[in-house]
Amino acid sequence: MTYCLAACVDAGLVFVSDSRTNAGIDRLGVHSKMHAFTDTEGRFFTLLSAGNLATTQAVVAELRRDVREGARTSLATVGRLRDAADYVGSLNRKIVEKYGNDDSEEGFNPSADFIFGGQIGDNPHALFHVYAQGNYISPTALVPFLQLGEQKYGRPILDRIIQMRSSLATVALCGLVSMDSTMRSNASVGPPIEVMIYRASSSAPPVHIVYAEDHPYLRTIRESWAVNLRRAFDDLPPLSLPEGDVRLVEK
Amino acid sequence: MTYCLAACVDAGLVFVSDSRTNAGIDRLGVHSKMHAFTDTEGRFFTLLSAGNLATTQAVVAELRRDVREGARTSLATVGRLRDAADYVGSLNRKIVEKYGNDDSEEGFNPSADFIFGGQIGDNPHALFHVYAQGNYISPTALVPFLQLGEQKYGRPILDRIIQMRSSLATVALCGLVSMDSTMRSNASVGPPIEVMIYRASSSAPPVHIVYAEDHPYLRTIRESWAVNLRRAFDDLPPLSLPEGDVRLVEK
Numbered sequence: 001m002t003y004c005l006a007a008c009v010d011a012g013l014v015f016v017s018d019s020r021t022n023a024g025i026d027r028l029g030v031h032s033k034m035h036a037f038t039d040t041e042g043r044f045f046t047l048l049s050a051g052n053l054a055t056t057q058a059v060v061a062e063l064r065r066d067v068r069e070g071a072r073t074s075l076a077t078v079g080r081l082r083d084a085a086d087y088v089g090s091l092n093r094k095i096v097e098k099y100g101n102d103d104s105e106e107g108f109n110p111s112a113d114f115i116f117g118g119q120i121g122d123n124p125h126a127l128f129h130v131y132a133q134g135n136y137i138s139p140t141a142l143v144p145f146l147q148l149g150e151q152k153y154g155r156p157i158l159d160r161i162i163q164m165r166s167s168l169a170t171v172a173l174c175g176l177v178s179m180d181s182t183m184r185s186n187a188s189v190g191p192p193i194e195v196m197i198y199r200a201s202s203s204a205p206p207v208h209i210v211y212a213e214d215h216p217y218l219r220t221i222r223e224s225w226a227v228n229l230r231r232a233f234d235d236l237p238p239l240s241l242p243e244g245d246v247r248l249v250e251k
Numbered sequence: 252m253t254y255c256l257a258a259c260v261d262a263g264l265v266f267v268s269d270s271r272t273n274a275g276i277d278r279l280g281v282h283s284k285m286h287a288f289t290d291t292e293g294r295f296f297t298l299l300s301a302g303n304l305a306t307t308q309a310v311v312a313e314l315r316r317d318v319r320e321g322a323r324t325s326l327a328t329v330g331r332l333r334d335a336a337d338y339v340g341s342l343n344r345k346i347v348e349k350y351g352n353d354d355s356e357e358g359f360n361p362s363a364d365f366i367f368g369g370q371i372g373d374n375p376h377a378l379f380h381v382y383a384q385g386n387y388i389s390p391t392a393l394v395p396f397l398q399l400g401e402q403k404y405g406r407p408i409l410d411r412i413i414q415m416r417s418s419l420a421t422v423a424l425c426g427l428v429s430m431d432s433t434m435r436s437n438a439s440v441g442p443p444i445e446v447m448i449y450r451a452s453s454s455a456p457p458v459h460i461v462y463a464e465d466h467p468y469l470r471t472i473r474e475s476w477a478v479n480l481r482r483a484f485d486d487l488p489p490l491s492l493p494e495g496d497v498r499l500v501e502k
Contacts, residue, residue: 152403156432160477161484173490181407220488226411228483233412236475239424240468 001188002149003179004033004048006115007171008127009144010164012200013117015046016175018183020190021053029053034194035060036208037118040067040076044118044206045084046196050148051112051132058095059088059112081118081126082136088116089134096132115146118198125200145171153185154178168197173221176211180222193218252439253400254430255284255299257366258422259378260395261415263451264368266297267426269434271441272304280304285445286311287459288369291318291327295369295457296335297447301399302363302383309346310339310363332369332377333387339367340385347383366397369449376451396422404436405429419448424472427462431473444469 004017021029031053037045047063049056066074078084092112100110116136117127128136129146139146141164147155154177161174172195182189191213198206211218255268272280282304288296298314300307317325329335343363350361367387368378379387380397390397392415398406405428412425423446433440442464449457462469 150403152401152436153407155436156404157480157484159436160480169490173487174484176490177484177487185403185406185410217488217491224487225483228486229408229411229480232476232479232483233408233425233428235479236424236428237468237471239420239427 001186002033002050003151003154003182003186003189004050004115004148005145005151005154005158005175005178006046006048006117006127007145007162007166007175008117008125008139009162009166009168009171010200011166011168012202013046013119013125013127013196013198014168014171014175015048015115015117015194015196015198016172016179017048017194018179018189019192019194020188022188028190030190030192032192032194034196034208035063036196036206037063037067037075038206042121043075044198045075046117046198046206047088048115048148049112050114052110055092055095055099055110055112056114059091059114062091062095063088078120080123081120081128084118084120085116085128085130085136086134088114089130089136092130092132093134113148115148119200122201125198150182150186150189154182157181168199172197176218176221177225180218180225191218252437253284253301254402254405254433254437254440255301255366255399256396256402256405256409256426256429257297257299257368257378258396258413258417258426259368259376259390260413260417260419260422261451262417262419263453264297264370264376264378264447264449265419265422265426266299266366266368266445266447266449267423267430268299268445269430269440270443270445271439273439279441281441281443283443283445285447285459286314287447287457288314288318288326289457293372294326295449296326297368297449297457298339299366299399300363301365303361306343306346306350306361306363307365310342310365313342313346314339329371331374332371332379335369335371336367336379336381336387337385339365340381340387343381343383344385364399366399370451373452376449401433401437401440405433408432419450423448427469427472428476431469431476442469 006015017033019030021031033049035047067076096110111132114130119125130136157178193211195209257266268284270281272282284300286298318327347361362383365381370376381387396413408429444462446460
């Protein structure tokens with residue numbers, strides 16, 4: 001399984017991903033699910049991947065090859081970010097169709113989906129969830145983030161913290177907390193954890209951090225969050241049991 | 252969908268359930284999923300249900316009828332809680348088999364599963380997850396709780412708080428917080444919220460509380476938790492961006 005998330009807020013884009021892959025519980029692997037494309041002038045793109053690893057690697061390889069070989073449509077040529085998302089979706093669909101024929105072994109599933117975001121020149125930065133079918137959605141200002149994979153464990157904290165006006169550091173920290181909660185409750189999500197922070201319309205290069213499991217900051221977050229969450233719980237008004245309020249009626 | 256949870260700790264048993272049922276997104280209903288059986292001398296049982304509503308109602312009706320009609324096997328006669336769980340499982344299986352034949356309309360699923368717990372006389376109190384197949388598992392001392400339905404959103408707080416030595420009030424409060432987080436992130440889980448607190452080997456009657464959506468304590472919990480969680484997050488050590496640590500290497 002996988003857990004990836006990304007947010008598109010006023011200040012820019014933040015991407016967070018785990019690195020655990022598995023084909024059966026006894027075939028765990030470590031593969032980066034974060035793919036940055038920065039070799040195109042004035043353009044920034046990042047792709048997060050979930051699903052079939054062969055499909056995601058093939059999509060990433062084609063994206064890179066199309067730029068390198070000067071293809072007519074590539075991340076170096078698309079005019080708008082929606083066009084880029086559409087192009088990613090069509091590559092994805094092409095590869096899924098190539099391998100997912102009717103003779104497929106039962107249980108074989110070549111499908112993959114992606115979070116894809118970036119900025120082209122002075123156009124607004126944007127973010128899309130690109131589905132296996134090739135179509136895509138963008139998040140809204142009310143819920144300005146997207147998730148892939150094991151998304152439920154870490155969802156409540158995102159719902160409470162991430163807003164359009166949140167700082168990039170806040171969004172990234174919230175993503176790490178969400179990731180930590182998910183890893184704690186689900187063994188199929190695991191380190192290293194990658195974070196990409198892109199400040200919109202800025203000349204500063206994007207920041208890419210790879211946190212190994214025992215990275216001091218990741219450990220600090222984990223320990224502080226455990227303590228703070230415990231205190232948040234202990235500070236709740238205690239449950240007062242209603243005196244003699246026993247309503248064991250047959251329903 | 253449904254979200255129910257129950258814990259079996261040293262002090263006793265706690266059950267928490269939502270009340271939203273749905274057969275399609277436009278057919279929402281409100282049905283209690285908590286069924287207490289207290290009309291048997293020296294015995295206490297509570298059943299939480301998830302899945303097909305007709306099946307769960309049939310199981311509950313048969314359980315009550317068997318007691319009322321003095322059946323040879325009933326909640327009034329079983330000697331051990333495992334036997335009671337087995338009996339619940341066999342009723343469940345019987346009903347699922349009755350309605351789930353091969354001619355079933357596509358998409359029709361009569362299956363249901365249950366959390367079932369209680370205490371018989373001086374025997375230890377216990378808790379089981381009873382599956383549609385009729386078999387069952389009990390929780391462990393390391394993770395002394397069970398969940399049904401939409402369990403992922405509210406899982407992390409249970410993992411952090413509930414332990415064997417937790418007080419019943421702490422467990423019930425944690426269950427309410429877990430329920431609140433789930434309702435916030437998932438529209439298929441909804442009020443009223445029911446809580447049952449059973450102190451093991453006690454002559455005091457169990458406490459059953461039904462919280463409507465606007466119940467003052469539920470609102471207090473919701474608001475306090477939002478504030479406390481925000482503070483827990485704000486008190487984390489801020490993300491420090493490594494100076495010039497830009498590692499955008501092609502992978």
